Amino acid sequence: MSCVSTKQSVYFHDLPDTVLAPIQGNFEPVIQKNDVLQITVSSMNVEDVVIYNTPSMATVGGVASAGPQATGFLVDDSGYIQYPVLGQVKVTGLTKSQLSKSIREQLTARKLLIDPVVSVRFLNYRVTVIGEVTRPQVVNIGSDRVTILEALGLAGDITAFGKKDNVMLIRESEDGTRTVKRLNLNDRSLLSSPYYYLRSNDVVYVEPNKAKVASTNTTRQVLPLILSGLSILVIVIDRLVVH
Known part of the structure; x- marks a missing residue:
C-alpha cells in the first residue's frame, strides 16, 4: 500500500x-430558475407593507439542517416571480441588491409606498x-x-x-x-x-487517493478468499461433528 x-x-x-x-x-450570486427568494418590505406605515410580506406557497425543506421550513417566492422556468400588486417580476440574472433596487423603484414609481426598504435573501x-x-x-x-x-x-x-x-x-x-x-x-x-x-x-x-484505491482493490481480492475459506471450515467442522 x-x-x-x-x-x-x-x-x-x-x-x-x-x-x-x-x-x-x-462574487455576489445571481438569481437563477428554481431559486426560492425571501423578500421583505418595510416602510413608515406598517399596515401598507403587510400585503408585500405575506409568505408565498413555495416551501424550502431543511436539507442537512434542522429547524422550521421557510417559505418564499419561487422563480419559475421563465425567470419570473409572482409578486403581490406588482404581478410578474423578472428576476433571473439579477443579484439580490439589483432585485431589491428594482422592486423599491417600482413600488415608489407606482406610488404604492413611500421610501420603502426592500431586503432579499436566498432560501435555497x-x-x-x-x-x-x-x-x-x-x-x-x-x-x-x-x-x-x-x-x-x-x-x-x-x-x-x-x-x-x-x-x-x-x-x-x-x-x-x-x-x-x-x-x-x-x-x-x-x-x-x-x-x-x-x-x-x-x-x-x-x-x-492511491492508498484508498489500493486498499479497496485488496479488500475486493481478499474478501472472496476469506469467505471461501470460512465455507470450507464450516463444512469440515460439520462433518467432524457428524462423525
Whole structure:
C-alpha cells in the first residue's frame, strides 16, 4: 500500500505568513430558475407593507439542517416571480441588491409606498459535497456566500484518503452549460482564485487517493478468499461433528 506524504495531506503547505489581496470580481450570486427568494418590505406605515410580506406557497425543506421550513417566492422556468400588486417580476440574472433596487423603484414609481426598504435573501442556497469526505451531503448555506473550505468543513473535512491536490468543482450556469474545474487545495493560489467562493448548486467532489484505491482493490481480492475459506471450515467442522 502506498504512503500519503505530509504535503499531500495538509492544506496550503507552501503558504507563509502573509496578507493576501482581495479577490478581484463580483462574487455576489445571481438569481437563477428554481431559486426560492425571501423578500421583505418595510416602510413608515406598517399596515401598507403587510400585503408585500405575506409568505408565498413555495416551501424550502431543511436539507442537512434542522429547524422550521421557510417559505418564499419561487422563480419559475421563465425567470419570473409572482409578486403581490406588482404581478410578474423578472428576476433571473439579477443579484439580490439589483432585485431589491428594482422592486423599491417600482413600488415608489407606482406610488404604492413611500421610501420603502426592500431586503432579499436566498432560501435555497446549497452546495453538494461528495467523495472522500467524512459526511457526504447536500449542505444548506445560511448566508449568501461560502468558501470551498467552509463547505468541506460542513461536510466533516476531507478524509485521510482524499486527494487535496485534485478536487473537482462542477458548476452549472444559467443557460445549462456545466463547467468542470480541478482545484489544488495545497496551492496557495486557490485563495486568490475565483473558484474560492462557491455558488449555489455547485458540486464538490473529492477523489480517493492511491492508498484508498489500493486498499479497496485488496479488500475486493481478499474478501472472496476469506469467505471461501470460512465455507470450507464450516463444512469440515460439520462433518467432524457428524462423525
